[in-house]
Amino acid sequence: MAQSPIYKRIRRAVQSQSRPDFASTAKGLLVGSMDATTIGYVRFMSHNFTYQPDLNRGADLMNNFSQEVLYLSGEARPSHRRRHSLRLPLFPLRRLQKASVSSTHHRKIQS
16 A cells, blocks of 8 residues: 655654664554554545454554553553453343242232
């Protein structure tokens, strides 16, 4: 896909900035976000309706870049421990609710 000279200049400037080795992930996320977003906009402007995944990917990469910058500035990374949550399927609850309603309704009829 053709890229504008301005975009190429900005991309080269971002890539050529010297960063410490520990910031290479952030740099990759930023450049990836720029690329995906630009491709999405070019597709959108050319009426190619497959642009949304590129824009979504660009937004995701930018969010990841922002998080990486926070981590580099000292914010603690979240632990990847699995959290246990109680998730019950809805259908048994609905059955219980129906049973409760019908037994209440049945009692009222008998009274």
